[in-house]
Amino acid sequence: MSSPKPAILLAHGSYHTPQPYARLRALLSKQGYETHCPQLPCASRDYLVADPRNPSFDQPPPSQGLPTQDLDVAALRAVLRRLVEEQGRDVLLLAHSSGGWTATEIATPELQRGKRGLEGRGGGVVGIFYMASFLVMLGESVWSTFAASTGEAEQGAREGQGWFSLLKERNLTVFNDPPYFLFHDLPAEEAEKWSETLTACPFLTVPLTNDAYSELPCAYMLCEGDRVVSSWYQELMVKKAEESSGRKMQIYKCPGGHESFLSYPELYLDSIVEFAEKCA
Known part of the structure; x- marks a missing residue:
């Protein structure tokens, strides 16, 4: 009997909730894939402001302070450990945007299928599928990786306005203007709908400590119409990851923007399924 399909664990991007990924997850579910996408603290209103019921982010932080990515790692790793260590499942990680850091950080050797197999244990991470993600190098952070792309990422911005604003005191x-920068390839009404689900983001300065690129099969969805992380910078990050790891990434291409899993869900579905089968 063939092995069951891997479970899929999605590390969502900054400013996001799991809501925008629901359609892609539903399509994967119809193909027999069990999916998980926990809310990460660094994008959760509950962790970002003193009064989560207040729609404004121009208010004090919670009494415990702003979250760090260590909390994101803990939230995602808890699900991964349950799937791998308790259920013996194979797991494919999906990563969107800054979720690239989180997925790479949690895919540590003791949770990789290859390493576990050598120890006579079943299950483990079989690969990582990055979706317009930041590919962060060891010792670097999302913030430092983003800073290197800022000038290019803002070329698509309207004159005098970048895609984000700093609330320095917070x-x-x-x-800024998510319908233009994130959801430009969706109908206006749908773009507004998803824009309303966005939250805020603290400075993501925690350095990457795990080198998953060298140990796991990796794929990258290159988004050619991205107005946040330009396609040429995506290609540059892939090249750097390949050079540092000595491994080639499987490249997929989409004409859409940063959120093209919403505008081209079938393309994403086919690409993820193909990669999952290669990792089986």
């Missing part, structure tokens, strides 16, 4: 960033 140590937060908020998105």
Whole structure:
């Protein structure tokens, strides 16, 4: 009997909730894939402001302070450990945008299928599928990787306006004009709908400590119409990851923007399924 399909664990991007990924997850579910996408603290209103019921982010942080990516790692790793260590499942990681850092950080050797197999244990991470993600190098952070792309990422911006603003007194960033920068390849009404689900983002300065690129099969969805992380910078990050790891990434291409899993869901579905089968 053939092995069951891997479970899929999605690390969502900054400013996001799991809501925008629901359609892609539903399509994967119809293909027999069990999917998980926990809300990460660094994008959760509950962790970002003193009063989560207040729609404004121009308010004090919670009494415990702003979250760090260590909390994101803990939230995602808890699901991964349950799937791998308790259920013995193979797991394919999906990563969107800054979720590239989180997925790479949690895919540590003791949770990789290859390493576990050598120890006579079943299950483990079989690969990582990055979706317009930041590919962060060891010792670097999302913030430092983003800073290197800022000038190019803002070429598509309207004159005099970048895609994010700093709330310096709050140590937060908020998105500017998401219908233009994120959801430009969707109908206006749908773009507004998803824009309303966005939150804020603290400075993501935690350095990457795990080198998953060298140990796991990796794929990258290159988004050619991205107005946040330009396609040429995506290609540059892939090249750097390949050079540092000595491994080639499987490249997929989409004409859409940063959120093209919404505008081209079938293309994403086919690409993820193909990669999952290669990792089986």
